[in-house]
Amino acid sequence: MLRRLASLAAVLCAFTLAPPALAAKPKIAFRLEYAPPTPAEDCPDAEELAFMLAGEFGYMVVRTDVSPVVRVEVHSVRRSFEAELWGPALEDGAEAWHGKTDTQGTCRELAYDIASLVRARLGPGAWGREAPPAHLAAPPEVEVQRPELHPVALRLPESLALLVPWTSAFVESSTSNAEEAPVQVEAGLGAAVSPYGLPSVAVGGNGFLGVRWRRFAGFAEVRGLITPASGIGERQIPGRATTWTGSALPCFATKHVDACAVVSLSQLQIDLGPGRAVTGSDGFSVGFGGRINGHISLSDRFSLLGYADINMQLRSIALVLDGTVPDWRSPLLRITLGVALTANFSD
CATH class of the missing domain: 3.40.50 (Rossmann fold)
Known part of the structure; x- marks a missing residue:
């Protein structure tokens, strides 16, 4: 062989x-x-x-x-x-x-x-001459060539086109946009920091899942933040604040920037440690605001996303320890900055 x-x-x-x-x-x-x-x-x-x-x-x-x-x-x-x-x-x-x-x-x-x-x-x-002997000459070889295939545009008969004019328009537009995926499914994980809105600077992370079209995107996000510094209010009361936030984000999408509206539900908790009673410190709040996303493509599947989120809360959360005067009251405005690694799960 x-x-x-x-x-x-x-x-x-x-x-x-x-x-x-x-x-x-x-x-x-x-x-x-x-x-x-x-x-x-x-x-x-x-x-x-x-x-x-x-x-x-x-x-x-x-x-x-x-x-x-x-x-x-x-x-x-x-x-x-x-x-x-x-x-x-x-x-x-x-x-x-x-x-x-x-x-x-x-x-x-x-x-x-x-x-x-x-x-x-x-x-x-x-042979002694140009042409070989006739009885030895090789017969011509028959070559079979593959037929050329040409794309054929799909057209309806004129009688049907008059009845359903939208069909021909759909065929033409789908041909021009065939290269673009209709829907892209995205998911991401990242880190976040809130410089304003909680008793002190808070750090944490977030995760989100969404879908993206050519000019529109929608996301659902969960974010958790905690204040590392132990000091709340003017008296610097020892304690830490934790907040969990769930948000829905409809966005106008471009190639590198998304402009999103934000509707959020959040739960704020303050832990002063054992031996101290907390009155009116935990609170649920609803917020509305906006977010700007900027994303850079790292590969066909992965992108790096950075965002700035400004959210206005409908109510203020108060921390009261003794008496009726609040020791700390949350501002209505919350600002969050973050960065995340996103993955596109669409083929």
């Missing part, structure tokens, strides 16, 4: 390196009758010998759809090999030629001698 592949590679190299004029030269063709010795003793088979002949002639000279025949018989002579050959005469009606090779130590070396001898007897150098 390896030797057959090697022979085929040699033939392909010969075809590739052959000068362009070779294809224009007249060709002959013949059938091959091959009888190796028994046992074969590493002799090439008929298919491999045909490849060797093709390497000598520069094309596949052995064919099955022609009449001329070249017969090859290989004989073992003691520890060597020799071949006897019969082939058609160059002149029509003349006696067929018969030849014998010198002996070779291996049957494979003998096969190369056989290919050289056949070319010497039947090749262009033996």
